[in-house]
Amino acid sequence: MAGVTFDNVSKRFGETRAVEGASLEIADGEFFALLGPSGCGKTTLLRLVAGFEIPDDGIVKLGDVLVGRPGWALPPEKRRIGMVFQSYALWPHMSVAENVAFALRVRRVKEEERVRRVSEALEMVGLAGMAERRPHELSGGQRQRVALARCLAMRPDVVLLDEPLANLDVHLRETMQMEFARFHKELGTTFIYVTHDQAEALALADRVAVMDAGGVEQVASPRTLYAEPATEMVARFVGRGIVVPALVIGRTSERVVVDIWGTRLPARGAGASGERRSLCLRAEDLSIATNGGGIRGRVTGGAYHGAATLVTVQPDADGAPELKVEHAGPPPEPGSAVAVAARDGWIIPRGYS
Numbered sequence: 001m002a003g004v005t006f007d008n009v010s011k012r013f014g015e016t017r018a019v020e021g022a023s024l025e026i027a028d029g030e031f032f033a034l035l036g037p038s039g040c041g042k043t044t045l046l047r048l049v050a051g052f053e054i055p056d057d058g059i060v061k062l063g064d065v066l067v068g069r070p071g072w073a074l075p076p077e078k079r080r081i082g083m084v085f086q087s088y089a090l091w092p093h094m095s096v097a098e099n100v101a102f103a104l105r106v107r108r109v110k111e112e113e114r115v116r117r118v119s120e121a122l123e124m125v126g127l128a129g130m131a132e133r134r135p136h137e138l139s140g141g142q143r144q145r146v147a148l149a150r151c152l153a154m155r156p157d158v159v160l161l162d163e164p165l166a167n168l169d170v171h172l173r174e175t176m177q178m179e180f181a182r183f184h185k186e187l188g189t190t191f192i193y194v195t196h197d198q199a200e201a202l203a204l205a206d207r208v209a210v211m212d213a214g215g216v217e218q219v220a221s222p223r224t225l226y227a228e229p230a231t232e233m234v235a236r237f238v239g240r241g242i243v244v245p246a247l248v249i250g251r252t253s254e255r256v257v258v259d260i261w262g263t264r265l266p267a268r269g270a271g272a273s274g275e276r277r278s279l280c281l282r283a284e285d286l287s288i289a290t291n292g293g294g295i296r297g298r299v300t301g302g303a304y305h306g307a308a309t310l311v312t313v314q315p316d317a318d319g320a321p322e323l324k325v326e327h328a329g330p331p332p333e334p335g336s337a338v339a340v341a342a343r344d345g346w347i348i349p350r351g352y353s
């Protein structure tokens with residue numbers, strides 16, 4: 001088993017900077033997620049771990065072993081890496097068992113050992129009874145289990161998963177997420193899981209790296225990413241935070257006091273009086289004020305979410321972004337004038353407005 005280190009790694013394809021100055025320390029046995037919008041470099045990072053790409057700058061290590069540097073990379077077949085893709089990549093003409101056995105056969109694992117590892121892997125993913133089926137006789141979720149079994153049978157040091165659940169419907173995705181969490185726990189192997197679905201990353205991972213345009217914006221636990229986003233991009237991307245300009249006007253014993261469009265509110269984070277900063281507001285920390293004090297604006301809509309309605313409010317202030325307010329009970333009519341109170345906000349460390 002092994003952890004993975006990226007030290008200031010860059011990878012370019014012609015003019016495209018797919019990965020730019022990325023540094024990450026992924027611990028041995030960690031469930032680590034790479035989260036970010038399409039094209040931000042997630043798959044490229046995985047391919048650097050697998051050995052399909054050579055870095056242009058920086059180094060890649062598996063455990064203590066240098067596996068990639070400019071001009072050289074240890075070939076994929078010399079690394080103990082398992083990969084699971086969105087597309088499953090199963091051989092249609094082979095049975096489930098043959099698919100799982102294939103890579104073992106290529107690596108000349110003896111038959112007795114091969115049979116044992118295949119049946120163990122199929123047992124683990126709950127497909128013991130389907131060993132003789134062909135991929136087209138399986139559901140999408142079952143196919144993805146075969147892909148995972150194939151990867152586990154190789155006894156990899158690191159398992160790379162590239163959007164493995166993107167082709168599945170919402171229900172199955174949730175079930176499979178729990179299964180992945182279980183596999184990880186039982187195996188204790190390092191998992192690097194790529195997704196652009198933040199709920200998936202937050203639910204599964206010990207730590208998440210949020211990427212944007214080839215760079216790493218923040219690496220943190222799901223809780224920290226949500227509560228204390230380091231940049232405006234992370235604030236907006238994780239949990240759809242609203243970023244507003246704020247003026248720091250003082251502090252109480254525990255909180256910083258900020259002013260947004262003439263309304264004072266308590267915020268977490270660091271800021272000195274007089275500084276103009278960016279503040280992240282979450283829908284669950286906002287409410288429609290009943291006493292009239294708060295950010296003045298007009299209701300523009302409401303979306304029913306079961307327990308609460310997400311009410312959108314356009315503040316009267318010039319250039320202000322629309323706010324989202326989690327509201328229990330019947331929502332105010334669109335067009336009505338309201339005031340929005342905030343009980344919490346987060347001063348973004350690397351954000352100045």
Ligand SMILES: Nc1ncnc2c1ncn2[C@@H]1O[C@H](COP(=O)(O)OP(=O)(O)OP(=O)(O)O)[C@@H](O)[C@H]1O
Binds near residue numbers: 016018
């Ligand atoms: N082999 C290649 N040749 C040229 N450009 C490439 C190549 N591979 C990736 N890129 C470019 O590098 C950037 C990063 O691509 P990458 O596949 O790593 O993104 P991603 O985060 O995995 O996106 P997605 O969520 O859409 O899968 C993109 O702009 C992509 O077009």
Ligand SMILES: [Mg+2]
Binds near residue numbers: 042043044162
């Ligand atoms: Mg990708």
